[in-house]
Amino acid sequence: LLKSAMPGLCVKCHKPDGPAFVARHQKYPVARASCSTCHDPHGSNQPALLLAGVHAPVTTGACNKCHEGPDSAVPFATKGNGFELCKGCHNDMVTATMAKPRLHWPVADKRACVNCHNPHASNHEKLLKADTRELCRGCHKDTLKRIAGLPAKHQPVDTGMCVACHSPHSSIGAYLIDQPSVIKLCEQCHDYELHSAHPLGEKAVDPRNKNLRVDCLSCHKGHGTEFKRMLLAETNVEMCSGCHKKFAR
Secondary structure, eight states: OOSSOTTTTGGGTSOTTSHHHHHHTTTOOGGGSOGGGTBOSSOOSSGGGBOSEEOHHHHTTOGGGTBOOTTSSSTTOBSSOHHHHHHTTOHHHHHHHHTSSEEOHHHHSSSGGGGTBOSSEESSGGGBSSOHHHHHHTTOHHHHHHHHTOSEEOHHHHTTOGGGTSOSSEESSGGGOOSSSHHHHHHTTOOHHHHOOSOOSTTOBOTTOTTOBOOGGGTBOSSEESSGGGBSSSSHHHHHTTTOGGGOO
């Protein structure tokens, strides 16, 4: 519903060739940029209507850390591609991410970090482009739609905290679970030894498939189910008789 597109709408009031404006933007030709990548057009608690969180190089006016110089023929071109550009400042994080065997695909494509993070400023923590639920929905719409219809949801799922169980960057385990096992992951919130005396772990072979071991997901589903306590069956008899055939009715 804008009367005209940015930045044309903004430069009607903010003259981009003014000395103060030019100096504040480090001589970059921002009259060709989208102002709302850094500024909130309605209101902000930050000076100059900046978004709540600002990337450190933007705060210090060090735009040329990431972009070519303002006098370049391509001033907005970045000095590198993908995570290689971010590695200059975030070397430890990028190195640790790449050292793990399973990568979240957005980390490794050409856009890399900016698939999920705004490189200039954001109203969300860690410069995310949206809150966690909406950010993940961008790629995992089918999963979130399926979860929404379940009556028994895992609490982190219900509150949109996908990162409580999944690593957003990389992991040592399948499904971006960055723990040695599902049991170790669930242990972060649940003391399963108080919850159940059922054998779990490497020594507990799943009788339904000798290649598998019994863990929390042998009986529960991580996101949720239509049954209470996120169980895989409606009744205890139905649940347990999958392995303990003598109790089947």
